[in-house]
Amino acid sequence: MATAAAPIRAKQRPGDRIFSGSALAAGSIILILLAAVAIFLIAQGIPGVLAQAGDTVILGEKNFWQYVAPLAFGTLWAAALALLMATPLSIGIALFISHYAPRRLAQTLGYIIDLLAAVPSVVFGLWGGLVLAPLVRPAYAWLAENASWFPLFSGQASATGRTILTAAIVLAVMILPIMTAICREVFLQTPRLHEEAALALGSTRWEMIRMAVLPFGRAGIISAAMLGLGRALGETMAVAMVLSPAAVISFIVIGSTNPNTIAANIALSFPEAFGTGVNVLIATGLVLFVVTFAVNAVARWVINRRKEFSGAN
Amino acid sequence: MAVSTTAGNALTTGRLPRMAPWAILLACWLVVAGVYALFAMSGTLQDFSLVGTLFFGTVLYIAIIYVISLSVEGRRQAVDRLITALVFGAFLVALLPLVSLVSTVLANGLARFDLDFFTMSQRNIVGAGGGALHAIVGTLEITAVATLISVPIGLLTAVYLVEYGRGQIARWITFLVDVMTGIPSIVAGLFAYAVFAIVFGPGVRMGFAGSVALSVLMIPVVVRACEEMLKLVPNELREAAFALGVPKWLTILKVVLPTSAAGITTGVMLSIARVIGETAPLLLVAGFTQSMNYDLFDGRMQSLPVFVFTSYANQGTDGDAYLARAWTGALTLILIVMALNLIARLIARFFSPKTGR
The missing domain is CATH 1.10.3720.10 (MetI-like)
Structure with a gap:
């Protein structure tokens, strides 16, 4: 009893212990779950990585790395194209909602963009394959005829329109909502006084945005792009239903031989796979998991560095 | 649009009238619609396309508003108007897939939306x-x-x-x-x-x-x-x-x-x-x-x-x-x-x- 300044501790009741224990357990389940995802994928993926040419029907005459290389390329290429289209568009939409639209309409317009996020990916795939592909086919034919000097448009145009560019357009539409949501949130958090100071000095609205809003929101834009990239890398059905794939590495975006993506390849090949083939597909999934995990982790780290800004959700 | 124009002549000289952008936009749409109609009549195109009209009309508007504003209001205002048009355009572009998707799903989906299906x-x-x-x-x-x-x-x-x-x-x-x-x-x-x-x-x-x-x-x-x-x-x-x-x-x-x-x-x-x-x-x-x-x-x-x-x-x-x-x-x-x-x-x-x- 010598320590007079001992802190007063609340009485520990059994109910408290049970409740806090189960809450902690639930939290730990998430850690365990994520670890389990990694462990099970690695355990089932290792036989696939070690598989040699001719081991399974899926690999054919290649070894695992030769098999996964065009897929990894296609994944990155499609995601990059989608990001290239979605980033300026989402910044524009976010600016529209935060700084251009009438104040009273802004929230409703935001909801409309969020509606895009509510459409299931399989519906986007259906739309991309049956509506968008026939729609863009004449444009591709025109590009192949008149712009073939540009390396991406060289060669014969696809007769179906089911090219990697079409898939990338669908991906861009699908990642727009999340990117817009994040950009919008940071743009709205620009200090009001900065904006008013810029306007008071006589700048036009665009100069105000360029000097006050965009520099403030740069980190947000970057993390929005990263999150969009993560989504685009992992998106399955839109690509699987739109693209007509081939196992090639090719930068041509309107031709008939397009590299497939990892996720779409898994979805298309898995139902018929057996034996080591399944392990090969799981190993490709592991590659995808590692890439998206890294992209998302970096994006979240960038967001979390700015504590005042809470992120997408 | 950015500056209030009620104060008098000194403030409004060298500015486009308030409604000018809207008038130009409407004119652009009409012009492109006319071009489409001509093509359709001559048989080059199968039919008149509303989406095409709006799209190319808006593109035309973006170019024209920049040039007009550049000659009347100077470079800074012209850039501002250009960006304003682009930002509005970005939002409309994002609406296109949503509208197209919902309308096609409705049009094609209702055919079998019957008792048998459920x-x-x-x-x-x-x-x-x-x-x-x-x-x-x-x-x-x-x-x-x-x-x-x-x-x-x-x-x-x-x-x-x-x-x-x-x-x-x-x-x-x-x-x-x-x-x-x-x-x-x-x-x-x-x-x-x-x-x-x-x-x-x-x-x-x-x-x-x-x-x-x-x-x-x-x-x-x-x-x-x-x-x-x-x-x-x-x-x-x-x-x-x-x-x-x-x-x-x-x-x-x-x-x-x-x-x-x-x-x-x-x-x-x-x-x-x-x-x-x-x-x-x-x-x-x-x-x-x-x-x-x-x-x-x-x-x-x-x-x-x-x-x-x-x-x-x-x-x-x-x-x-x-x-x-x-x-x-x-x-x-x-x-x-x-x-x-x-x-x-x-x-x-x-x-x-x-x-x-």
Whole structure:
């Protein structure tokens, strides 16, 4: 009893212990779950990585790395194209909602963009394959005829329109909502006084945005792009239903031989796979998991560095 | 537009009139419509395209407003008007796919949106006819079980993060939940397959595995939603309960959770809406079938998104009938998701606690 300044501790009741224990357990389940995802994928993926040419029907005459290389390329290429289209568009939409639209309409317009996020990916795939592909086919034919000097448009145009560019357009539409949501949130958090100071000095609205809003929101834009990239890398059905794939590495975006993506390849090949083939597909999934995990982790780290800004959700 | 023009002549000289941009935009649309009409009359184009008119008219407007503004108002105003036009254009461009998608799904989906579609399965059906009852039942069962798994875990985790979590573990859980929201759905499917293949042997397909895969995707969404809602509960309520001598666990159970019940329900409904349209994981682990299957633990189970995909990808003879079913499936799916979103928002509006406003 010598320590007079001992802190007063609340009485520990059994109910408290049970409740806090189960809450902690639930939290730990998430850690365990994520670890389990990694462990099970690695355990089932290792036989696939070690598989040699001719081991399974899926690999054919290649070894695992030769098999996964065009897929990894296609994944990155499609995601990059989608990001290239979605980033300026989402910044524009976010600016529209935060700084251009009438104040009273802004929230409703935001909801409309969020509606895009509510459409299931399989519906986007259906739309991309049956509506968008026939729609863009004449444009591709025109590009192949008149712009073939540009390396991406060289060669014969696809007769179906089911090219990697079409898939990338669908991906861009699908990642727009999340990117817009994040950009919008940071743009709205620009200090009001900065904006008013810029306007008071006589700048036009665009100069105000360029000097006050965009520099403030740069980190947000970057993390929005990263999150969009993560989504685009992992998106399955839109690509699987739109693209007509081939196992090639090719930068041509309107031709008939397009590299497939990892996720779409898994979805298309898995139902018929057996034996080591399944392990090969799981190993490709592991590659995808590692890439998206890294992209998302970096994006979240960038967001979390700015504590005042809470992120997408 | 940016500057008020009421003050008098000195301020309005060198500026375009207020309505000038709108007039120019209208003129551009009319001009492009005229060009289209000429082409259509001469037979070069099959028909008049409204979307094309609006699109190329807007592009023409962007060019013209820049040139006019450059000559009248100078470079800075011209750039401002150009960007304004581009920003409005970006929003309209984003609306195009939404409008196109909703209109095509409605137009093509209504053809088979009939009683058969909701009362029959695809068993022994080749070509036209049949329905998606087996897929709807499968989707409801798989999603319900996924919800039963995810909500307790997600809610308790949120309680931990908001009420108990301090220090390193809480920070890691928050970070990993954020990262988990970005797990590709197909990876979740592969994970469920890997787990169930170890227990049941390779080639396993069952509805319950689909539920597990969906839970992996759903838990982080539930955690985030519940966390936001629990944080909204005013601290005064907790302190009042503590002051009355209520233990912490009872405070959470009787004060915090009831206060945020409406918000939590909203969050759960939105997360259901998020996973009910997932295709890839179910395609991998729940498989696809033409028959009814009510048993989550026995064999392949069709679900609505996979039904749409297989109808599209494996068209049999009379492909149009398969595509018609795919569109109707897509329409049903969108209606379900929209209904969930709507109900969630209504709950949030009408049942949220009345804070002192």
